Amino acid sequence: MNRVLAAAFAAGALIGAGLAISSMTDRSVVLGFLDIRGAWNPTLAFVMGGALAVSVPLFHSVLKRNAPALGGEFRVPKADAVDGRLIAGAAVFGIGWGLAGFCPGPALVGVAAGLMDAWIFLPAMVAGSFIAGRLAR
Amino acid sequence: MSGWAGGLAGGALIGAGAVLLLGSIGRIAGISGIASGAIEGAAGDRAWRVAFLAGMMLAGALVLQFVPAPPRTQTGPAALLLVAGFLVGFGTRLGNGCTSGHGVCGLARLSRRSLAAVATFMGFAMVTTFVMRHVIGVPA
Numbered sequence: 001m002n003r004v005l006a007a008a009f010a011a012g013a014l015i016g017a018g019l020a021i022s023s024m025t026d027r028s029v030v031l032g033f034l035d036i037r038g039a040w041n042p043t044l045a046f047v048m049g050g051a052l053a054v055s056v057p058l059f060h061s062v063l064k065r066n067a068p069a070l071g072g073e074f075r076v077p078k079a080d081a082v083d084g085r086l087i088a089g090a091a092v093f094g095i096g097w098g099l100a101g102f103c104p105g106p107a108l109v110g111v112a113a114g115l116m117d118a119w120i121f122l123p124a125m126v127a128g129s130f131i132a133g134r135l136a137r
Numbered sequence: 138m139s140g141w142a143g144g145l146a147g148g149a150l151i152g153a154g155a156v157l158l159l160g161s162i163g164r165i166a167g168i169s170g171i172a173s174g175a176i177e178g179a180a181g182d183r184a185w186r187v188a189f190l191a192g193m194m195l196a197g198a199l200v201l202q203f204v205p206a207p208p209r210t211q212t213g214p215a216a217l218l219l220v221a222g223f224l225v226g227f228g229t230r231l232g233n234g235c236t237s238g239h240g241v242c243g244l245a246r247l248s249r250r251s252l253a254a255v256a257t258f259m260g261f262a263m264v265t266t267f268v269m270r271h272v273i274g275v276p277a
Contacts, residue, residue, distance in 0.1 A: 077243075086253065096226075
């Protein structure tokens with residue numbers, strides 16, 4: 001159990017450090033990427049490229065194993081059908097992301113770092129998720 | 138580090154974290170799902186989520202002490218941040234994922250659902266930013 005928690009903590013720490021180093025906690029950098037007509041800021045494309053350069057080959061080799069290193073089984077979504085709920089959810093998320101430039105990870109790191117924008121954003125995010133979870137039942 | 142170098146290095150760390158979580162405990166590093174599950178998920182399935190979020194928030198805040206950090210003071214209208222936060226929470230719950238789950242992990246699994254989700258939220262985000270900045274002219 002302790003190894004499971006340590007692994008989860010370490011994985012989270014790598015991701016948190018990555019978000020901070022890559023300026024993804026700075027919503028002006030994210031908005032600079034999303035605004036293709038302004039002074040375009042390509043940083044987010046490099047972040048996604050750097051992440052996928054690691055995750056694409058290594059997910060492939062990890063998922064060829066029979067089980068995760070610390071036991072249990074791989075809990076990977078099995079659904080493959082694109083449906084209206086998925087597209088509607090992604091569209092609503094996109095609108096919110098385009099409004100403020102925060103997605104969930106950077107907003108959480110921003111709260112820990114004491115960014116006032118994130119402190120305003122996060123409670124509304126939690127409320128939105130809670131309500132969507134109730135409606136989806 | 139800034140710009141492309143910080144982006145690539147940070148992105149690689151994000152990818153490494155996702156690989157570590159999958160390889161060690163078999164879970165997808167989708168931050169919206171981990172966060173909502175940490176609050177509302179089954180009791181026996183919460184501890185790893187809390188550990189993950191603690192690691193992410195502590196390491197992220199620590200690193201921001203050493204790299205150029207965004208301003209701590211409020212930079213956007215509160216109403217806009219609140220509406221945006223609500224939509225991000227609502228949409229990621231409804232669509233089962235955000236930039237990390239669908240973007241970094243879903244695309245790495247070559248998931249059709251995640252590819253459709255990423256194309257949709259990227260498109261809607263770009264249109265929204267365009268409308269806000271160049272049509273309405275509201276600063277975010």
